[in-house]
Amino acid sequence: MPSIKVLAEREERGVRFTGGHTLCAGCAEPMVVRTVLNAIPDPVVVASPTGCLEVATSRFPGTAWNVPWIHVAFENAAAVISGVEAAYKVLRKKGLLDKRVRFVVFAGDGGTYDIGLQALSGALERGHDFLYVCLNNEAYMNTGVQRSSATPKCAAATTAPVGEAIPGKPQERKDLTEIVAAHGIPYVAQAAVSHLIDLANKVERAMNYEGPKFINVLTTCPLGWRTPRDSAIQQAKQAVETRYWPLYEVIEGRYKINYKPKEHVPVEEWLKTQGRFRHLFRDPQGKELIAQIQAEVDRRWELLLKKEQCFGVGG
Amino acid sequence: MAGLKGWRELPLGGVVAGGTARDLNKTGSWRAERPIWHEEKCIQCLQCWLHCPDDSVLIRGGKVTGFDYEHCKGCGVCAAICPKDAIEMVPERGGECARP
Amino acid sequence: MRKAITGHKAVAEAMRQIEPDVVAVYPITPQSEIAEYYADYVHNGLVRTELIPVESEHSALSACIGAAAAGGRVMTATSSQGLALLVEVLYIAAGLRLPIVMALANRALSAPINIHCDHSDAYLARDSGAVQIFAESAQEAYDYTLMAQRIAEDMRVRLPVIVNLDGFTLTHTVQPVDLLEDEVAKKFVGEFKPFAPLLDVEHPVTWGAFAMSDYYFELKRAQEAGMEAVPAVFLEVQRAFAEVSGRRYEGFFEAYKLADAEYALVVLGSTAGTAKVAVDELRARGMKVGLLKPWLWRPFPGPAVAEALAHLKAVAVLDRAFSFGTMGALYEDVASALYPLEKRPILVNYIYGLGGRDITVPQLVQALEELPKIRRTEWALRYIGLRE
Missing domain, CATH: 3.40.50.920 (Rossmann fold)
Known part of the structure; x- marks a missing residue:
């Protein structure tokens, strides 16, 4: 298991993702990117779709990527990495490459849950050997906090504003992790930026499997969530503690919940610290809406517990 | 746009060599607050290094040695995560600190 | 070697001889036969190509871009709505200067939906930055597929090349076609020389950087230089082809x-x-x-x-x-x-x-x-x- 010391040693040997990018101060995305890259000792090629990470790390002629990296468009990162991986397989067969190379996608929730879902599903079904990391910050942050299918119910987004008639996003968030798991790929997990060593461990476990691997990482956006810029870790941690974002794995179809909060912390505790949910604590219908959000969190948690019970590692 | 290259000098397809942002973008100029490291309180848990969004916690031999103020944006994540209050955020004063 | 084959088979035979590292392709009438022939070559071990049976044309060309930037020789084929779906990434392939050769079985664009030939698909890609060649016959489709590879890969050009062949009229009618011997065709096309490949992990590069108003214009002007180089390269390749085939195409x-x-x-x-x-x-x-x-x-x-x-x-x-x-x-x-x-x-x-x-x-x-x-x-x- 890669300890923090091991990760640090690897970064001292060679920085894979440098400073000098123009992501917001306090952005959680680089924490995930650096941890994932440091958790893979082999050479890595990375693809990213359009998004905050891409725009802020690759402004010509500068780039924060000190590993081979490619961006093509918004909806196709999984297809692009399919091509890179296919070329690798042929060139290895032809004896033109000897090194073991690993393939990673870093994509936002827009490029994964929404516009990139078809390309992702195709690449998963075809069985390419790559790790797809979704930096899920729960909205289209790069274009100005528009709602995505990952945006939680009631959250304010610029295309789902809190209005007199409709209080933020009316729909529940999509459960993409389960949709990916339904592809029957060898490794699927949820992680959070507040638990980076857990993430590093998951990456290491994932890389033991040949084929597609997927990790959905809750990645705080202080700007879009309207929280203080030093709050990324605390925010994600509270999402885990309230069971809003369970840390779990589906390894070869077997469920394992990595962390079960001992106490039942109401989701309200997480919601009330974020500007995007402020209206729930101001408007009269807020109480009822919070109850609905809690009911959905509970429903998903219970379902996950049942899945672990029925299809657990020991089961 | 003085100092920028003409079209004949640009690489094929706009492909650029990796890891150049650090030299080109000194994001330390964004900083309104700067982190100060109190070495005597530090237990070298490396949490600040792990969570720094700007790769601006300097380490050598697995130990924190200070900050890269050329790139640190002053977000304060390091101070928030530090279990021993060994990092203090202080306001930047004047241009000489903000642009090291 | 003279054979009575369809335009599709002629293109597929050229592709077999070129034997690209990666072919990513999605079925669409009337192009599907190219995908089918090539799958047949792969599944019978006639080529070492990795075939990516993608879930859309958009992903077909996206995978081609990834494979080409990785350092492979790649090809694809499409028609009509498929071209319309992938045209977004065709512009990107050209902007990234990737030498991807694509057969386009020309078919009318919707609406109304129609499967037969016109050139609305080729016209849609007119300003994409791809080189476009039109074939009159199955023979020309075969010959220009081989030549397209050399034009695309010439370091002065490095652009995607579309070989247009009229849907059904050429793709599905049997015509006599003179094929080169495999070794002659392979020698004519030559070894692929990758540029700044992603898979050269010792020399990490960034493909597809973001360019603002300070550099976008210059980068697009540099791309036009690739187009400017095409006429001279086109004539050179025609002459080289005449030497190995005896078929003289002289001029544009x-x-x-x-x-x-x-x-x-x-x-x-x-x-x-x-x-x-x-x-x-x-x-x-x-x-x-x-x-x-x-x-x-x-x-x-x-x-x-x-x-x-x-x-x-x-x-x-x-x-x-x-x-x-x-x-x-x-x-x-x-x-x-x-x-x-x-x-x-x-x-x-x-x-x-x-x-x-x-x-x-x-x-x-x-x-x-x-x-x-x-x-x-x-x-x-x-x-x-x-x-x-």
Whole structure:
């Protein structure tokens, strides 16, 4: 298991993702990117779709990527990495490459849950050997906090504003992790930026499997969530503690919940610290809406517990 | 746009060599607050290094040695995560600190 | 080696001989046969290619871009709506200067949905930055697929190249085709030389960087330099091909009985075959007519076209697609090529053959016979084979 010391040693040997990018101060995305890259000792090629990470790390002629990296468009990162991986397989067969190379996608929730879902599903079904990391910050942050299918119910987004008639996003968030798991790929997990060593461990476990691997990482956006810029870790941690974002794995179809909060912390505790949910604590219908959000969190948690019970590692 | 290259000098397809942002973008100029490291309180848990969004916690031999103020944006994540209050955020004063 | 095969089989055979590292392709009528033939080669171990059976054309070209940037030689093929879906990434392939060769089995764009030939798909990609070549026959489709690979991969060019072949008319009809021996074809195409490949992990590079107003313009100007290099490379490759095949393609277009002609047609693709018969008929009756059939459409060889047409009295340019709201795209190319000349022929623009509508010898004979009656160049579309 890669300890923090091991990760640090690897970064001292060679920085894979440098400073000098123009992501917001306090952005959680680089924490995930650096941890994932440091958790893979082999050479890595990375693809990213359009998004905050891409725009802020690759402004010509500068780039924060000190590993081979490619961006093509918004909806196709999984297809692009399919091509890179296919070329690798042929060139290895032809004896033109000897090194073991690993393939990673870093994509936002827009490029994964929404516009990139078809390309992702195709690449998963075809069985390419790559790790797809979704930096899920729960909205289209790069274009100005528009709602995505990952945006939680009631959250304010610029295309789902809190209005007199409709209080933020009316729909529940999509459960993409389960949709990916339904592809029957060898490794699927949820992680959070507040638990980076857990993430590093998951990456290491994932890389033991040949084929597609997927990790959905809750990645705080202080700007879009309207929280203080030093709050990324605390925010994600509270999402885990309230069971809003369970840390779990589906390894070869077997469920394992990595962390079960001992106490039942109401989701309200997480919601009330974020500007995007402020209206729930101001408007009269807020109480009822919070109850609905809690009911959905509970429903998903219970379902996950049942899945672990029925299809657990020991089961 | 003085100092920028003409079209004949640009690489094929706009492909650029990796890891150049650090030299080109000194994001330390964004900083309104700067982190100060109190070495005597530090237990070298490396949490600040792990969570720094700007790769601006300097380490050598697995130990924190200070900050890269050329790139640190002053977000304060390091101070928030530090279990021993060994990092203090202080306001930047004047241009000489903000642009090291 | 002469074989009676379809245009699709001819293209697939060229692809087998090229043996790209990666082929990513998605089925669509009428292109599907190329995908099927190639899958057959892969599944029977005739090629070492990685075939990526993608879930859409968008992903087909996206995977090709990834594979090409990784350092592989890649090919794909599509038609119509498939081209429309992938055109976003075609612009990107050109901007990234990736030498991807793509067969385009020309088919009409929706709506209404239709599966037969016209050139609306090729026209959609007109400004994409891809080089575009048109084939008249299965033989030309085969030959230009081999040549396209060399044009695309030339370091002066490094651009995607589309080889257009008319849907069904060429793709599904059996014609005699002379194929090169495999070794000769492979030697002609040569070894692929990757540029800044992603898989060179010792030298990490960033592909697809974000360029703001400080660099975007210069990067696009540098891309145009790739297009500017095409004409010279095109002629070089034609000469090299003649040496190995004995088939001489000399120039950017075929000038059929044009040198002493007074009137002529300009037309892309398989209709040129029909036009040649019309030209021969009228020549037999004493009318001095000819034909100009571009092989190279993008970049458009304007000065050469102007030189070839300058001496004519009148020219009919035939477009197999609307460019809605203005004159046909090929017409506009020819008109702007001729504009610098002091003395230039009268021009007329016909739209014809949409959605697979037949184009016949008598129709083309009539179009040529009407040319002497036209007094001046008009800003108006004419039609062939359209019911009023």
